[in-house]
Amino acid sequence: MKTRIISAIVLLPIFLAILILLPQIVLAGTIAIISIIIAIELFRARKVTDCPKLKILLPILAIIPIPLALSTLYWLRVMPWGNWLVLFPIIVTILTDSGAYFVGVAIGKRKPFPNISPNKTIAGCVGGIIIGTAGIFAYGMIMQHFTGMTINVPVLLTIGLVGSVITETGDLAFSKLKRNLGIKDYGNLIPGHGGMLDRFDSMIFSAPTVYLLMIIL
Numbered sequence: 477m478k479t480r481i482i483s484a485i486v487l488l489p490i491f492l493a494i495l496i497l498l499p500q501i502v503l504a505g506t507i508a509i510i511s512i513i514i515a516i517e518l519f520r521a522r523k524v525t526d527c528p529k530l531k532i533l534l535p536i537l538a539i540i541p542i543p544l545a546l547s548t549l550y551w552l553r554v555m556p557w558g559n560w561l562v563l564f565p566i567i568v569t570i571l572t573d574s575g576a577y578f579v580g581v582a583i584g585k586r587k588p589f590p591n592i593s594p595n596k597t598i599a600g601c602v603g604g605i606i607i608g609t610a611g612i613f614a615y616g617m618i619m620q621h622f623t624g625m626t627i628n629v630p631v632l633l634t635i636g637l638v639g640s641v642i643t644e645t646g647d648l649a650f651s652k653l654k655r656n657l658g659i660k661d662y663g664n665l666i667p668g669h670g671g672m673l674d675r676f677d678s679m680i681f682s683a684p685t686v687y688l689l690m691i692i693l
Contacts, residue, residue: 479667487666495549495566496559504550511543513672517662525657545680548687560619561690565683567615568639572608573678576644579603593651605640612636631693638689639682646681650674 494506515538522534552562580600589596616632619625650673654660663671 480669483667483669492563492566495553495562500550500553503553507543507546507550510672510676511546513665514538514542514662514676517671517673521657521659521662524659527656530656542680545684546676548684549679552683552687552690555690557619557623557625560623560625563615564612564635564690565639565679565686568608568612568636568686569643569678569682571611572604572640572643572682573647574604575607576600576604579607589648589651592648592655596648601644604644605637608640608643609633609636612639628693631689634693635686635689639686642685643678643682646678649681650677 491506494503518534518538522531525531525534549562549565552558552564555561576596577600580595580597580603583603584597584599586598587594587596588598588601612635613629613632616627616629620627654662661670662673665671666675669675
């Protein structure tokens with residue numbers, strides 16, 4: 477846990493600076509590098525499975541859906557008020573994951589997915605969704621105060637609620653994939669966090685969801 481916290485303290489500010497402060501081309505390059513590392517991890521994982529379906533699925537995931545999903549961080553950044561909007565998927569992912577963990581540890585008992593994610597509890601899942609949605613609402617109010625942008629509260633709550641649910645879905649989906657592959661982590665690149673895909677699994681689902689909701693709503 478100590479290593480995990482130290483890694484987050486060091487790497488998160490760097491990633492946030494790339495997202496909101498540095499030129500957009502730096503973000504595009506960073507997303508490309510992250511996608512390449514994830515592809516390497518998936519191709520490496522492909523070697524440990526004898527399942528023909530997974531041997532086909534993993535390269536497809538590595539080459540098409542994952543880079544496209546992560547690229548929505550760039551498209552959020554280039555939108556009007558993009559320096560603010562690009563943080564929506566980051567906030568919903570971090571708060572949902574953290575909320576699910578801490579609520580689950582505090583009061584969680586029933587474990588609905590013992591064969592996929594044995595530490596997840598019903599209370600944790602609900603707590604993560606509530607905290608993720610509340611966090612997005614609070615951030616939207618802060619954004620409105622400092623930018624003068626008019627925030628539609630129902631839209632904001634929809635982004636928070638749907639984003640939180642999709643975040644947990646993404647975590648479960650990649651946990652299921654790990655179980656099918658028989659591996660604990662996709663890699664060991666980030667101390668305490670595993671591989672790059674272990675860190676961005678939820679973001680692969682939440683970033684395109686937030687982007688699409690902002691376009692549709």
